[in-house]
Amino acid sequence: MTDANLLPILFVPDPRLRAKAKPVQPADPRIPALAERMLATMYKAPGIGLAAPQVGEMLRLVVVDVRPDEKRDPIVLVNPEIVALSKELSTREEGCLSLPNQFADVTRPARVKVRWTDLTGAKREVEADGLLAACLQHELDHLDGVLFVDHISALKRNMLLRKLAKELKAKERDQ
Numbered sequence: 001m002t003d004a005n006l007l008p009i010l011f012v013p014d015p016r017l018r019a020k021a022k023p024v025q026p027a028d029p030r031i032p033a034l035a036e037r038m039l040a041t042m043y044k045a046p047g048i049g050l051a052a053p054q055v056g057e058m059l060r061l062v063v064v065d066v067r068p069d070e071k072r073d074p075i076v077l078v079n080p081e082i083v084a085l086s087k088e089l090s091t092r093e094e095g096c097l098s099l100p101n102q103f104a105d106v107t108r109p110a111r112v113k114v115r116w117t118d119l120t121g122a123k124r125e126v127e128a129d130g131l132l133a134a135c136l137q138h139e140l141d142h143l144d145g146v147l148f149v150d151h152i153s154a155l156k157r158n159m160l161l162r163k164l165a166k167e168l169k170a171k172e173r174d175q
């Protein structure tokens, strides 16, 4: 896949990152090519996940590969849903391709069960922990307009958002 197929990633404060995405209709013919372009964009970034609203497509579609440096093992999730969350919590540092160079410790349920439809139309389910659990929750949040900064204190969030705005402005000025 050439760079021409890469999709531009939206940055905060683009309002599309705060909107709720719509369900993908069964057998929507646009989905396989969009998922392929999202995967190429995610690997190039590089990232371990990408949700369709981050590339301006307001659809409930997510791609994930939590081991991008090893043999590629992508997952494409159409209309994913969280069906169970553990009571136990876990904290890890998160970043987001829509808030470049901003990181914060985020506390979320340690384990998650997610159900989705794959590109063949089959129903799939996974019980995840560790990085995959955090990544799936982060990506499914994007489908509802929720960002990782919504899971941290208002003080840290405002600091991080101000820092991001300053860095993006400087980048624009330097171009």
Ligand code: K1U
Pocket (backbone or CB within 6 Å): 046, 047, 048, 049, 050, 051, 068, 093, 094, 095, 096, 097, 098, 134, 135, 138, 139
């Ligand atoms: O949704 C996104 O913006 C992608 C984001 C996902 C994510 C990161 C960390 C915890 C939960 C979810 C990223 O991929 S940020 C980049 C990143 O974490 C990474 C990139 C390359 C190698 C390893 C990690």
Ligand code: ZN
Pocket (backbone or CB within 6 Å): 095, 096, 097, 098, 138, 142
């Ligand atoms: Zn993100």
